[in-house]
Amino acid sequence: FVGTRPLPLVGVTAVVEHEGMLLLGRRSDNGALTPVTGIVDPGEEPADAAVREAAEEAGVVIVAERLASVHQIPRVTYENGDQSDYLDLTFRCRWISGDPFPADGEMTDIAW
Template sequence: MATPEFVLELRRFVGTRPLPLSGVTAVILRGDEVLLGRRSDNGALTPITGIIDPGEEPATAAAREAEEEAGVRIRVDRLAWVHQIPRVTYENGDRSDYLDLTFRCTWVSGEPYPADGEMTEVGWYRLDDLTGVGDEMRARIAAALEDGPTRFEGGR
């Protein structure tokens, strides 16, 4: 499902005004490979991403999105990066401000495939060749590969 029902319900009240939402990025690793998919809405090559449902734990959301979008089971290992994404304006005028929680994850089982239509293709890509991956998503992948504490933007 591209847009969660709770977001559609909120849009009935707020219209196209900026809507603050929390999302997850699951950087799923298998050896020296990362799972990426080509988004059906804009053709971008990205890790698995999604919106956190009301009352849902963020790590649970990352695992759910991996299964829903790519048909794989994962282990969520750690929170790698917390950052605000610049405002997104969609073709219909809706505006959203996403707080992204990027997780480092490990593939457990399942052969990836575009399970729910949000991706047109899903597969494993070598970490040393991320041709076609945009800068923002490269930054999320890099954060997940770093050892050490969670990265926070704007922290003092």
């Protein structure tokens, strides 16, 4: 793609459950409350991306148990004019270990 033409990307959302609670964080860029999300790396299995993103963003170890939803996110246009079309794969995940904390700066706070 050249310039600001839309770039198609695959993203993941990890809905992490533990003892009836969900893991949610506050995004550092816009303050929105959200589950763990991220972009699938080239050649990476989407479920593995959900597990990786949970470790990177929240410092927790999880298991992606099943694909729960697939949907196209409305086109995102960034301040510099770049555009992305994200196909999001949402996984239901189970917490294994780790106390959640904002590990990589993408979240300002994260908790059950």
